[in-house]
Amino acid sequence: QITLKESGPTLVKPTQTLTLTCTFSGFSLSTTGVGVAWIRQPPGKALEWLAIIHWDETRYYSPSLHSRLTITKDASASHVVLTMTNMDPVDTGTYYCAHRGGVNAAIGFWGQGTLVTVSS
């Protein structure tokens, strides 16, 4: 059974760096084709893809946020970490991590999401 869970601060101040951790089980990020993505959703708004890291260490980022994002996975490959620099109130929203089983596959499994509020 594939599960993912996001963890990190619920409140960050403007200009600070956000660090979110995705802890997953039920799959290996070393398996060919597998990727873990981060997707966010501001309150009342649409889903927005942020970044993805694949089994082969390739990483891709949203073009509009590329300069602020870094996605990594740890040595055991059971955690994926997303950092976002220079946080702003417009970055407030629910942040999801999610599993994708193949390069062109759908997001088959989602974490429950974590609400991050950016406010001074």
Add this chain to the structure above:
Amino acid sequence: SYVLTQPPSVSVAPGETASITCGGNNIGGKSVHWYQQKPGQAPLLVIYYDSERTSGIPERFSGSNFGNTGTLTISRVEAGDEADYYCQVWDFSTDHMVFGGGTKLTVL
């Protein structure tokens, strides 16, 4: 960058058929995935690879993709189908994941 366009809202009476479109340049050449999201919940994959139904999703849900439009069709709509629906593709030319702006389905 690649853009997916969805109507903001679709309204349908119970028992009728709802069609939610996802427009994109030659989207027919890509694989379209559809997600259902109810308030306070994470998205749920309902249709993948244009027309494949996720296990547990009723046969009333179907998908198609041709030309510049992907379509999610929900037949015999029920009150429980009321939700936001998002389409999504992977753009191989840029290696970016793209979501549509979402469509709110209202069951009258």
